[in-house]
Amino acid sequence: MAIKVELLGGLDMLFRKQKELSLELAELGEVKTLRSLIHFMAEKIESPTQKELFYLDGTVRPGIIVLVNDQDWELLDKEDYNLEDKDQVVFVSTLHGG
Amino acid sequence: MAIKVELLGGLDMLFRKQKELSLELAELGEVKTLRSLIHFMAEKIESPTQKELFYLDGTVRPGIIVLVNDQDWELLDKEDYNLEDKDQVVFVSTLHGG
Amino acid sequence: SDNEQEQLSHEEYARYGRQMILPEIGLPGQLALKNSSVLIIGVGGLGCPAAQYIAAAGIGTIGLLDGDVVDKNNLHRQVIHSTSKEGMPKALSAKQFLQDLNPHAKINTYVEYASPQNLFEIVAAYDIILDCTDNQFTRYLISDVCVWNEKPLISASALQFEGQLCVYNYCNGPCYRCMFPNPAPVVTSCAKSGILGPVVGTMGTMQALETIKLALSMKGINKEPFIPFILLFHAFRFPQWKHIRIRSRQQSCESCGPHKVLTRSFIESSPSEYVTRCDATPKAAKSL
Amino acid sequence: SDNEQEQLSHEEYARYGRQMILPEIGLPGQLALKNSSVLIIGVGGLGCPAAQYIAAAGIGTIGLLDGDVVDKNNLHRQVIHSTSKEGMPKALSAKQFLQDLNPHAKINTYVEYASPQNLFEIVAAYDIILDCTDNQFTRYLISDVCVWNEKPLISASALQFEGQLCVYNYCNGPCYRCMFPNPAPVVTSCAKSGILGPVVGTMGTMQALETIKLALSMKGINKEPFIPFILLFHAFRFPQWKHIRIRSRQQSCESCGPHKVLTRSFIESSPSEYVTRCDATPKAAKSL
Ligand SMILES: [Zn+2]
Ligand SMILES: [Zn+2]
Numbered sequence: 001m002a003i004k005v006e007l008l009g010g011l012d013m014l015f016r017k018q019k020e021l022s023l024e025l026a027e028l029g030e031v032k033t034l035r036s037l038i039h040f041m042a043e044k045i046e047s048p049t050q051k052e053l054f055y056l057d058g059t060v061r062p063g064i065i066v067l068v069n070d071q072d073w074e075l076l077d078k079e080d081y082n083l084e085d086k087d088q089v090v091f092v093s094t095l096h097g098g
Numbered sequence: 099m100a101i102k103v104e105l106l107g108g109l110d111m112l113f114r115k116q117k118e119l120s121l122e123l124a125e126l127g128e129v130k131t132l133r134s135l136i137h138f139m140a141e142k143i144e145s146p147t148q149k150e151l152f153y154l155d156g157t158v159r160p161g162i163i164v165l166v167n168d169q170d171w172e173l174l175d176k177e178d179y180n181l182e183d184k185d186q187v188v189f190v191s192t193l194h195g196g
Numbered sequence: 197s198d199n200e201q202e203q204l205s206h207e208e209y210a211r212y213g214r215q216m217i218l219p220e221i222g223l224p225g226q227l228a229l230k231n232s233s234v235l236i237i238g239v240g241g242l243g244c245p246a247a248q249y250i251a252a253a254g255i256g257t258i259g260l261l262d263g264d265v266v267d268k269n270n271l272h273r274q275v276i277h278s279t280s281k282e283g284m285p286k287a288l289s290a291k292q293f294l295q296d297l298n299p300h301a302k303i304n305t306y307v308e309y310a311s312p313q314n315l316f317e318i319v320a321a322y323d324i325i326l327d328c329t330d331n332q333f334t335r336y337l338i339s340d341v342c343v344w345n346e347k348p349l350i351s352a353s354a355l356q357f358e359g360q361l362c363v364y365n366y367c368n369g370p371c372y373r374c375m376f377p378n379p380a381p382v383v384t385s386c387a388k389s390g391i392l393g394p395v396v397g398t399m400g401t402m403q404a405l406e407t408i409k410l411a412l413s414m415k416g417i418n419k420e421p422f423i424p425f426i427l428l429f430h431a432f433r434f435p436q437w438k439h440i441r442i443r444s445r446q447q448s449c450e451s452c453g454p455h456k457v458l459t460r461s462f463i464e465s466s467p468s469e470y471v472t473r474c475d476a477t478p479k480a481a482k483s484l
Numbered sequence: 485s486d487n488e489q490e491q492l493s494h495e496e497y498a499r500y501g502r503q504m505i506l507p508e509i510g511l512p513g514q515l516a517l518k519n520s521s522v523l524i525i526g527v528g529g530l531g532c533p534a535a536q537y538i539a540a541a542g543i544g545t546i547g548l549l550d551g552d553v554v555d556k557n558n559l560h561r562q563v564i565h566s567t568s569k570e571g572m573p574k575a576l577s578a579k580q581f582l583q584d585l586n587p588h589a590k591i592n593t594y595v596e597y598a599s600p601q602n603l604f605e606i607v608a609a610y611d612i613i614l615d616c617t618d619n620q621f622t623r624y625l626i627s628d629v630c631v632w633n634e635k636p637l638i639s640a641s642a643l644q645f646e647g648q649l650c651v652y653n654y655c656n657g658p659c660y661r662c663m664f665p666n667p668a669p670v671v672t673s674c675a676k677s678g679i680l681g682p683v684v685g686t687m688g689t690m691q692a693l694e695t696i697k698l699a700l701s702m703k704g705i706n707k708e709p710f711i712p713f714i715l716l717f718h719a720f721r722f723p724q725w726k727h728i729r730i731r732s733r734q735q736s737c738e739s740c741g742p743h744k745v746l747t748r749s750f751i752e753s754s755p756s757e758y759v760t761r762c763d764a765t766p767k768a769a770k771s772l
């Protein structure tokens with residue numbers, strides 16, 4: 001029971017340049033929702049100022065969207081979505097350059 | 099037990115402009131290989147001159163490549179690959195324009 | 197509308213023949229393009245290729261809005277300007293280039309930056325708006341003005357090796373604030389973080405493609421249903437592209453929802469309060 | 485090599501600053517681009533944007549090979565030529581444009597078509613070859629010549645609303661004949677079937693991107709392993725892009741395998757037999 005997490009829009013910089021990681025769902029504890037995953041990911045960031053660039057008020061900070069299996073999490077249950085085996089989750093920060 | 103077949107590179111023109119189709123694996127008969135699928139698809143083309151644009155000497159004509167789950171069939175067993183539930187097969191004809 | 201043109205000249209037939217031969221376009225499609233008007237906001241890394249392909253394809257009326265001037269140090273990605281035009285306003289440099297590429301296009305230039313003061317009037321005159329700018333404030337402003345004017349918005353952005361593209365405010369699709377209700381605390385720019393030319397070039401060219409698809413759709417030529425999406429690109433990932441289905445218009449949206457507050461009168465009468473809706477005060481280092 | 489340049493001028497530092505700031509490029513990467521040479525075969529719908537972004541990025545030496553002249557009826561996709569250059573050889577028209585975009589590039593022009601007679605010598609002088617042509621015969625010829633000269637080949641093609649891109653003959657990746665051992669019986673062209681400008685434009689821009697990645701990789705700057713792939717694009721599909729892993733070099737290949745027969749001497753001494761290896765006699769109507 002594993003999922004894949006990919007980081008886009010510069011978010012890899014907050015996770016020691018890791019582009020993606022594989023996770024056993026068991027690592028998230030009892031509740032295997034996107035909320036648990038966000039919390040789990042936030043814990044990986046040591047510096048508080050860096051953490052704020054990912055995690056704010058219990059969820060991802062403004063400007064980050066979450067995708068599950070090529071769908072916007074808004075089409076699912078957002079933080080309450082229950083992760084399943086082989087899910088592919090992407091955290092992506094919006095870009096403003098041009 | 100179904101698969102999805104997509105047609106690219108103009109091949110949809112040979113199949114009444116169908117871009118993609120869903121198939122029950124049972125429709126292929128006993129042997130559910132890519133070879134069976136190619137034969138099954140060729141049978142859908144009525145005009146012999148059109149059929150030759152897809153099917154030649156028992157397989158796809160030169161210039162067509164076959165992809166399964168975003169992989170070249172040459173990395174699998176080509177015609178002998180055994181199709182599985184939810185496989186995504188693409189037939190694509192090479193383009194020469196520019 | 198009353199100004200729709202029903203004819204192509206012989207010259208236009210010949211020039212657009214290779215795309216009119218496509219059954220999805222034909223003469224009705226080419227006339228639809230000719231009778232469409234497109235405003236390109238920002239004639240930089242995104243706006244250069246977008247304008248180039250939009251003009252080449254026969255969009256009848258093109259607006260170019262940019263207050264900046266040509267700078268050699270941006271020519272690695274702003275590829276319709278040139279070394280000999282250093283210092284010329286980008287909108288005028290682009291018009292000169294585009295007019296020789298396609299003399300049939302009517303090109304309007306606005307040598308100014310997008311602002312709450314000028315944007316409502318300019319946007320009102322066009323069918324389709326392209327966000328080719330490079331900062332968060334302007335991106336929110338353009339979206340809010342497009343919502344107020346009921347104009348579809350084709351927005352792209354790029355940084356380093358990545359690009360994003362989204363069609364906003366079309367059919368039941370989201371506006372920019374539906375996707376991003378609150379401004380992000382961190383802002384970087386191409387000048388600070390860098391950008392590779394063909395990355396932003398690909399995104400701008402794809403904006404031109406979506407513009408043509410949208411113009412054909414708005415005039416009833418292309419009848420494929422519109423499904424809200426965002427395209428994500430990264431030059432060094434496998435796969436390089438993701439094509440994502442996104443939310444539809446959000447009831448809770450402050451710009452386009454039933455209880456919207458970010459109306460034209462709010463934006464014009466409360467400039468300092470409006471700024472806070474478009475740019476978060478950075479709480480953390482701007483070093484992402 | 486002996487001709488490698490170790491320095492950038494002040495002007496070059498400023499011009500390329502926005503891409504040198506990328507840690508994956510930096511000064512060593514920019515010097516790698518300056519010390520690279522790229523041959524663009526075909527300056528049409530693919531070659532125009534490819535040349536534009538390759539020149540802008542600072543590739544030091546660029547060859548442009550095309551025997552054709554500028555034609556207004558192709559300007560909907562050949563977007564660095566222009567109406568006022570009607571009738572001028574495309575290679576010269578492109579050089580004029582590119583030299584004003586970036587005067588630092590050294591640009592060689594070849595006003596001729598690729599042929600078994602001229603291509604071996606010209607290809608030998610470049611590090612990376614781009615196939616931006618529009619017919620099957622030339623595509624096989626370019627691949628065979630690149631195999632013989634041990635040059636990587638970045639190939640793209642487009643028709644109607646579709647595009648394809650592949651890097652051939654690099655590391656252990658396939659050559660064009662490994663992918664397509666025999667010519668296809670059906671050939672269509674952009675003139676007959678039509679093509680949309682931004683579709684071919686996107687593919688050409690992506691060729692420029694892969695060129696930069698390859699130049700960085702060949703000079704040891706980019707150390708990511710090369711995985712053979714083909715990119716497939718369709719403007720009206722969801723998803724628009726597929727990024728496919730493909731076969732490696734094939735033992736059975738008549739061009740690059742251990743028992744190859746399509747050597748330089750075969751190609752030069754048996755022209756009529758060679759043609760049959762590059763173009764199938766159509767058995768069926770050319771109407772696909
Ligand atoms: Zn909204
Ligand atoms: Zn080979």
